[in-house]
Amino acid sequence: MSGIEFYTNRHIVSEVDSMRQKLGVLAKQYSATSAIIITDAGISQLGYVDIAQQSLQEAGVQVVVFDGVVADPPIEIVNNAIDLARTNQCDLIIGLGGGSSIDTAKIVALYPNDFQSITDILDIDLSSFKKLPLFAIPTTAGTGAEATFVSVITAKDGSKKAIYTPKILPDVAILDATLTLKLPRHITAATALDAMVHCIEAYTSRTKKNPISDALAIKGLQMLWNNFEKVLQQGDDINARADMLLASTLAGIAFVNGSVAAVHGLSYPLSINFHIPHGHANALVMCPVFSFNLPEAASMYAELARAVMPTQTSTMTDLEAANQFILQLKNFLEMSGLKYRLSELDITEKDIPALADIVISTYARLIATNPKDMTLEEVTTMYKEIL
Known part of the structure; x- marks a missing residue:
C-alpha cells in the first residue's frame, strides 16, 4: 500500500437544532467579530438565515448576508460575494445551503490574499495562502461539500473549474438535520x-x-x-x-x-x-x-x-x-x-x-x-x- 495523506475538518457537530444552539458559541471560539453568511435566495426564504443570524448576534457577532448564490455558481457570483466580505472586513465565512453555497464560501475564505478575481487563482499553488475561519452548514444530505477541500465553479464558457487544495477545507461542519426537513x-x-x-x-x-x-x-x-x-x-x-x-x-x-x-x-x-x-x-x-x-x-x-x-x-x-x-x-x-x-x-x-x-x-x-x-x-x- 502506498502512503496516505488524510484530511478532515477540525470540528464536526452532528446534532438536531445545532445551528440555533451552537453557531454563535462556535463563532466566538474562533474570535469572530464580523461574519458573512453565504447562501441562496431559497434558503433565505425558508427562514434558516434568520436563525443563523440570531445565533451569531446573540454571541455579539455582526452579520452580513450574501444570498445571491445559484446552482453551479459562475465566477462572477463568487467574485460578488468576495467583494461583500472584503467591504465588511468579515473574519468568519459561513456557507449555509447546498454544495454551491458552501463551495462559494470556500473561495471567499481566501479573500485576504492579493487577488482581484477568482480567475487569478485558478491553476496556481495556494499552499501559502491565508484562509479565514470557515464554517459549513449543509441543508442537503448529498454533496458532502462541508467535508471536502474542493470548490467547483463555472467559468464564462460554461466549463467547470475546480480549486482543489486542503487550504479550503472547512474548519467546522455543523450537521443540523432540522435544516433538511423541508x-x-x-x-x-x-x-x-x-x-x-x-x-x-x-x-x-x-x-x-x-x-x-x-x-x-x-x-x-x-x-x-x-x-x-x-x-x-x-x-x-x-x-x-x-x-x-x-x-x-x-x-x-x-x-x-x-x-x-x-x-x-x-x-x-x-x-x-x-x-x-x-x-x-x-x-x-x-x-x-x-x-x-x-x-x-x-x-x-x-x-x-x-x-x-x-x-x-x-x-x-x-x-x-x-x-x-x-x-x-x-x-x-x-x-x-x-x-x-x-x-x-x-x-x-x-x-x-x-x-x-x-x-x-x-x-x-x-x-x-x-x-x-x-x-x-x-x-x-x-x-x-x-x-
Missing part, C-alpha cells in the same frame, strides 16, 4: 443517490483508495442504504434525516481523500449542457458506469453489497453479488421518482457524441481514477444505454 422529495432522492456514488467511487478508486476512506465509505453507504426509502416515504423522520446528513459527510470525507471517478466524469457534461442537477446527473449514469467497471471492480462491488445486503448476498459469488448491488441501485433510482432516461430530459441521440467527447477531452482526470479505462466509443455506448 427538502422536496426529488431533492432528497437526488442528493442521497449522489452521496451513495461518493461512497462507491471512493471505495473503488484506482489511484487513491485507502483503508481510512474505505471504512468511512462503507459506514456512510450503510446509513444511506438503510434510510433511503424511509426519508422518501417519511420526510419528517428526524432520526432518518440525521443519519442521512451524517452519512453524506462521511461520504464527503471518503471521496475527497479517495477520489471520485467516471460517474462524475459522465455526469458533468449533463449538468453543464442540459442543466441537470449534479446529484440527478450522477444517479442517471451510475449504473451503466458500474456495470462497465465489473471486469475490474466486481470484487469491490461485492464487498459493498455484502456490507449493505448481508443476508441477500451471503452465498453469492462476487460477480453475482456485484450485479445484485447494481440492480438495487437501479431500483433506488426508479423508486426515487426522478427521470432516469436521457430522452425524458430532452437529450437526443444526436447530442451524445458531443457529450462523450467532453468526457474524454475535459474529464480525463476522472477516467484516470476509475477502476477501468474507457474510450470515446465506450462512453458513447454508456450514454446510449440510458437514452
Whole structure:
C-alpha cells in the first residue's frame, strides 16, 4: 500500500437544532467579530438565515448576508460575494445551503490574499495562502461539500473549474438535520443517490483508495442504504434525516481523500449542457458506469453489497453479488421518482457524441481514477444505454 495523506475538518457537530444552539458559541471560539453568511435566495426564504443570524448576534457577532448564490455558481457570483466580505472586513465565512453555497464560501475564505478575481487563482499553488475561519452548514444530505477541500465553479464558457487544495477545507461542519426537513422529495432522492456514488467511487478508486476512506465509505453507504426509502416515504423522520446528513459527510470525507471517478466524469457534461442537477446527473449514469467497471471492480462491488445486503448476498459469488448491488441501485433510482432516461430530459441521440467527447477531452482526470479505462466509443455506448 502506498502512503496516505488524510484530511478532515477540525470540528464536526452532528446534532438536531445545532445551528440555533451552537453557531454563535462556535463563532466566538474562533474570535469572530464580523461574519458573512453565504447562501441562496431559497434558503433565505425558508427562514434558516434568520436563525443563523440570531445565533451569531446573540454571541455579539455582526452579520452580513450574501444570498445571491445559484446552482453551479459562475465566477462572477463568487467574485460578488468576495467583494461583500472584503467591504465588511468579515473574519468568519459561513456557507449555509447546498454544495454551491458552501463551495462559494470556500473561495471567499481566501479573500485576504492579493487577488482581484477568482480567475487569478485558478491553476496556481495556494499552499501559502491565508484562509479565514470557515464554517459549513449543509441543508442537503448529498454533496458532502462541508467535508471536502474542493470548490467547483463555472467559468464564462460554461466549463467547470475546480480549486482543489486542503487550504479550503472547512474548519467546522455543523450537521443540523432540522435544516433538511423541508427538502422536496426529488431533492432528497437526488442528493442521497449522489452521496451513495461518493461512497462507491471512493471505495473503488484506482489511484487513491485507502483503508481510512474505505471504512468511512462503507459506514456512510450503510446509513444511506438503510434510510433511503424511509426519508422518501417519511420526510419528517428526524432520526432518518440525521443519519442521512451524517452519512453524506462521511461520504464527503471518503471521496475527497479517495477520489471520485467516471460517474462524475459522465455526469458533468449533463449538468453543464442540459442543466441537470449534479446529484440527478450522477444517479442517471451510475449504473451503466458500474456495470462497465465489473471486469475490474466486481470484487469491490461485492464487498459493498455484502456490507449493505448481508443476508441477500451471503452465498453469492462476487460477480453475482456485484450485479445484485447494481440492480438495487437501479431500483433506488426508479423508486426515487426522478427521470432516469436521457430522452425524458430532452437529450437526443444526436447530442451524445458531443457529450462523450467532453468526457474524454475535459474529464480525463476522472477516467484516470476509475477502476477501468474507457474510450470515446465506450462512453458513447454508456450514454446510449440510458437514452
